[in-house]
Amino acid sequence: MSTPPALVDRLKEKAGLVSAVVNTVASMDEALAYVADVCANKEVCQILASGCDAPLSDTAEALCGTKQQKIICAPDLPEEEVAKLAALCQEGGIAVITKGMRQRLGGIDIAVTMAAAGIAETGTVVVRSTDEEVRLATMVAETHIALLPESAIVADSYDFEPTLVSWMEQPSYTAFITGPSRTADIERVLALGVHGPLEMHILILEGK
Amino acid sequence: MQDAANLSQYRKQLREALNNEFQREALDKFAVAYRTSRANAFAGIDAPELISEIAAAKDAAVDHLMELYEEFKRHAEAAGTKVHLAATAHEANEIIASIAKENGVKTIVKSKSMTAEETHLNDHLEGQGLDVTETDLGEWIIQLRHEGPTHMVMPAIHLSRYQVADLFTEVTHKQQDVDIQKLVKVARRELRPKFCQADMGISGANFAIAATGSIGIITNEGNARLTTTLPRVHVAIAGIDKLVPTLHDALRIIKCLPKNATGQNLTSYVTWITGAAPCATGPDGKKVHHIVFLDNGRLAMARDPLFKQALRCIRCGACANVCPIYRLVGGHKYGHVYIGAIGLVATYFFHGRDKARNLVQNCLNCGACKAVCAAGIDLPTMIKEVHARIQDEEGHPLYSSAAGMVLKNRTLFHTMLKSARLLQKPVAGGGYLRHLPMFLFKDHDFRALPAIADEAFRDRWEKIRPRVAKADIKVALFSGCVQDFVYPEQMEAAVAVIASKPGVAMEYPMGQSCCGLPLMMMGEKKAGQELAAHNMNAIDATGFDYIVTLCASCASYLKHGYKRLFADDPAMAYKAAQFSQRVMDFSSFVHDVLGMGEESFSGPAKDVTYHAPCHLCRGLGVTEAPRQLLRDAGLNYLPAAEEDVCCGFGGTFSVKFPELSKELLHKKIANLKATGATAMATDCPGCIMQIRGGFEHDGTAFEVRHVAEYLAARLKRG
Ligand code: SF4
Ligand code: SF4
Numbered sequence: 001m002s003t004p005p006a007l008v009d010r011l012k013e014k015a016g017l018v019s020a021v022v023n024t025v026a027s028m029d030e031a032l033a034y035v036a037d038v039c040a041n042k043e044v045c046q047i048l049a050s051g052c053d054a055p056l057s058d059t060a061e062a063l064c065g066t067k068q069q070k071i072i073c074a075p076d077l078p079e080e081e082v083a084k085l086a087a088l089c090q091e092g093g094i095a096v097i098t099k100g101m102r103q104r105l106g107g108i109d110i111a112v113t114m115a116a117a118g119i120a121e122t123g124t125v126v127v128r129s130t131d132e133e134v135r136l137a138t139m140v141a142e143t144h145i146a147l148l149p150e151s152a153i154v155a156d157s158y159d160f161e162p163t164l165v166s167w168m169e170q171p172s173y174t175a176f177i178t179g180p181s182r183t184a185d186i187e188r189v190l191a192l193g194v195h196g197p198l199e200m201h202i203l204i205l206e207g208k
Numbered sequence: 209m210q211d212a213a214n215l216s217q218y219r220k221q222l223r224e225a226l227n228n229e230f231q232r233e234a235l236d237k238f239a240v241a242y243r244t245s246r247a248n249a250f251a252g253i254d255a256p257e258l259i260s261e262i263a264a265a266k267d268a269a270v271d272h273l274m275e276l277y278e279e280f281k282r283h284a285e286a287a288g289t290k291v292h293l294a295a296t297a298h299e300a301n302e303i304i305a306s307i308a309k310e311n312g313v314k315t316i317v318k319s320k321s322m323t324a325e326e327t328h329l330n331d332h333l334e335g336q337g338l339d340v341t342e343t344d345l346g347e348w349i350i351q352l353r354h355e356g357p358t359h360m361v362m363p364a365i366h367l368s369r370y371q372v373a374d375l376f377t378e379v380t381h382k383q384q385d386v387d388i389q390k391l392v393k394v395a396r397r398e399l400r401p402k403f404c405q406a407d408m409g410i411s412g413a414n415f416a417i418a419a420t421g422s423i424g425i426i427t428n429e430g431n432a433r434l435t436t437t438l439p440r441v442h443v444a445i446a447g448i449d450k451l452v453p454t455l456h457d458a459l460r461i462i463k464c465l466p467k468n469a470t471g472q473n474l475t476s477y478v479t480w481i482t483g484a485a486p487c488a489t490g491p492d493g494k495k496v497h498h499i500v501f502l503d504n505g506r507l508a509m510a511r512d513p514l515f516k517q518a519l520r521c522i523r524c525g526a527c528a529n530v531c532p533i534y535r536l537v538g539g540h541k542y543g544h545v546y547i548g549a550i551g552l553v554a555t556y557f558f559h560g561r562d563k564a565r566n567l568v569q570n571c572l573n574c575g576a577c578k579a580v581c582a583a584g585i586d587l588p589t590m591i592k593e594v595h596a597r598i599q600d601e602e603g604h605p606l607y608s609s610a611a612g613m614v615l616k617n618r619t620l621f622h623t624m625l626k627s628a629r630l631l632q633k634p635v636a637g638g639g640y641l642r643h644l645p646m647f648l649f650k651d652h653d654f655r656a657l658p659a660i661a662d663e664a665f666r667d668r669w670e671k672i673r674p675r676v677a678k679a680d681i682k683v684a685l686f687s688g689c690v691q692d693f694v695y696p697e698q699m700e701a702a703v704a705v706i707a708s709k710p711g712v713a714m715e716y717p718m719g720q721s722c723c724g725l726p727l728m729m730m731g732e733k734k735a736g737q738e739l740a741a742h743n744m745n746a747i748d749a750t751g752f753d754y755i756v757t758l759c760a761s762c763a764s765y766l767k768h769g770y771k772r773l774f775a776d777d778p779a780m781a782y783k784a785a786q787f788s789q790r791v792m793d794f795s796s797f798v799h800d801v802l803g804m805g806e807e808s809f810s811g812p813a814k815d816v817t818y819h820a821p822c823h824l825c826r827g828l829g830v831t832e833a834p835r836q837l838l839r840d841a842g843l844n845y846l847p848a849a850e851e852d853v854c855c856g857f858g859g860t861f862s863v864k865f866p867e868l869s870k871e872l873l874h875k876k877i878a879n880l881k882a883t884g885a886t887a888m889a890t891d892c893p894g895c896i897m898q899i900r901g902g903f904e905h906d907g908t909a910f911e912v913r914h915v916a917e918y919l920a921a922r923l924k925r926g
């Protein structure tokens with residue numbers, strides 16, 4: 001059964017409202033090309049992890065020095081897709097990794113993960129994050145790109161409830177992610193990327 | 209954190225808060241923006257229905273907290289989490305400190321938890337030599353400033369970007385620009401090493417799901433995700449009231465919480481954790497995972513038929529967002545740890561009578577909090593109930609029990625009012641008097657007060673009562689003290705309007721007295737019950753179709769308050785229900801029952817604005833009838849900004865906190881003037897007293913009258 005276009009549109013609309021970038025791609029290959037492209041065009045972070053140009057205390061500045069090259073972490077993509085992505089990135093000198101996030105807490109450029117579901121009502125993606133690498137990659141990356149199979153889009157959170165309950169029956173960690181990390185704690189002015197990603201992209205895998 | 213020793217010290221602190229211009233402006237802006245963003249967030253959603261579903265589900269959970277706790281514990285422990293129940297705040301702190309000790313913890317990162325604020329957890333841990341860093345940006349800022357939050361959702365709303373830049377300059381030893389985007393990035397980098405180094409993460413929990421032993425945490429910044437992921441130990445602390453039976457209950461609350469909190473559809477992150485999840489640096493590659501549930505009076509509250517409602521609270525902060533007093537004085541003066549209306553109630557239970565005594569008196573009973581509460585809690589009633597309990601426990605102040613004595617004795621009260629009229633003669637100039645004798649307080653010179661009328665309405669009644677041959681509708685008029693003794697002309701106007709319809713027989717039962725609301729406001733519950741019983745005797749409800757009053761406050765109190773007063777007395781409760789069911793405000797009666805419209809009135813066009821009394825628009829849910837009547841009477845109704853925000857009267861509130869009453873009145877007057885009209889209608893003599901007195905003091909010519917007076921002046925004579 002295919003996903004009603006109205007549902008897809010609603011997800012796009014709601015995610016757009018919270019500053020997420022939503023695109024539809026026809027295939028996994030196209031998705032990987034998109035990821036490589038975003039990373040290649042992401043100039044600033046090659047030199048500076050977000051905030052590293054700010055006047056920082058010595059301890060904070062020390063952590064900025066740990067990042068040398070552009071890094072994409074793809075902790076939960078199938079092996080063959082990781083290989084394809086690595087091939088696409090090789091030329092640009094971008095490293096593609098799948099683990100070791102604890103050594104990269106200063107920051108990475110992109111986390112690319114699968115989304116187990118999309119919730120149209122709120123423009124949310126559900127990321128299964130029991131694997132610590134997934135959790136850390138999606139927090140420490142400046143840009144998070146979630147690959148969302150079109151068929152995994154549901155209307156609202158209640159529709160996703162049975163699946164989540166089944167996950168909760170054993171030790172597990174699940175994230176509902178709606179747009180990039182944000183704060184309005186200073187004078188109620190919106191600022192993106194306070195602790196987590198500054199950018200959030202959703203790639204809807206058409207027909208998947 | 210409010211901790212004044214007595215009321216006068218508290219008032220002094222309130223005056224200081226009123227002088228905090230940045231905070232005043234920030235909270236004003238927020239109050240106005242919040243209205244719109246909340247309305248937008250709920251567009252297309254049946255908010256009242258959602259709220260009542262939440263209320264019902266929470267009520268059911270609150271009745272079974274211990275069973276839910278056992279169920280949660282069973283599932284969570286099977287998944288590798290250690291579950292604790294702390295009877296007191298101190299016990300919770302000790303449990304957490306000992307977890308830290310057992311695990312050789314030195315540094316701790318925290319994500320936001322109101323429960324940890326409640327127990328003063330940081331102080332306790334720091335006292336044990338542990339290094340604790342708050343990681344929510346707002347919480348970090350106030351931690352660095354050594355102060356408490358001023359809002360449950362936006363803890364640093366009272367601070368400016370300049371203050372934050374100065375603070376960060378101090379912390380980083382580098383000069384910081386006054387640029388919010390840059391300051392946020394500085395926080396990002398400064399806090400990151402703290403996460404990397406921490407041995408233990410402490411979070412709160414918005415939900416604890418019994419069916420699976422899982423917790424749910426909502427945040428925007430994502431700091432809770434790092435807090436619960438990086439350190440090898442994670443401790444979540446939550447009030448035991450955060451237990452819900454199933455995930456569905458949590459999802460339902462999430463549909464409401466962010467929308468009600470800040471008008472956000474959903475927070476950036478909702479994190480669901482079950483058991484000891486993988487953790488590379490933990491023993492066996494797993495997290496050391498603990499959950500500490502805090503009782504601290506909650507289980508006793510859950511057994512209290514009235515206060516168990518307070519445990520429905522989902523900590524959205526909305527009751528502060530809309531509170532006119534919060535908006536004036538901010539969270540440090542409008543709560544101890546918990547802030548806003550729920551703070552006034554929770555402080556008594558969680559932090560004791562000493563901390564609650566002054567706070568709980570600082571409420572207008574305007575009902576704005578109740579109207580917006582995500583869990584449908586009757587906050588104003590609970591605030592008054594706490595006030596009454598404190599007085600019962602500590603003894604009633606002299607003025608308060610004296611008022612109780614006088615008011616419950618109608619003859620004495622009315623005699624006093626009449627003799628006051630004689631005493632005031634020499635000072636009453638032009639109908640305005642500086643001190644209404646009833647009020648033995650000072651600091652009233654922000655508004656002129658009216659004189660007691662020469663002849664009370666009750667003494668005019670026999671002369672003016674219309675004789676009706678055939679009665680189709682029988683109406684008992686309830687005047688309330690102000691219209692009886694100060695503004696009898698408003699009652700007369702109402703009688704003329706109602707009498708213009710044939711077949712309506714009016715009675716004015718002479719035994720009636722004050723409705724009793726002032727006693728409730730003063731925490732004199734017992735005297736209030738006696739007075740209510742007196743009125744229900746004086747007006748035999750079964751002999752009438754309607755009991756009509758022109759006073760919104762009386763109407764709402766007679767309609768809802770009487771039933772509550774007799775909740776534990778079935779016979780009286782039945783009588784109160786019979787009585788309440790017949791009570792109606794004047795505008796609704798004329799518009800909805802008598803069906804009066806354009807054809808009944810004539811008169812020249814005239815601009816008039818309107819003030820919506822709290823007890824009419826929220827207390828009774830009446831919004832359209834008065835406005836439509838004004839239009840039908842040929843008046844050009846010009847809506848004012850914030851028309852339904854309290855004028856600051858609040859009955860006895862205005863004598864206890866004159867400086868706050870004055871500020872609210874100034875705002876009201878500015879909004880009314882801004883419409884360009886020079887006349888205003890409303891449905892409550894208390895609001896008229898306040899607003900007319902304000903204009904008079906201000907020296908502005910502005911006509912302030914009851915809707916009934918406008919209608920009476922425009923009746924078509926047939
Ligand atoms: S009733 Fe009004 S003044 Fe009292 S707490 Fe609620 S909103 Fe504030
Ligand atoms: S009392 Fe109601 S409005 Fe106030 S914080 Fe709790 S749920 Fe929100």
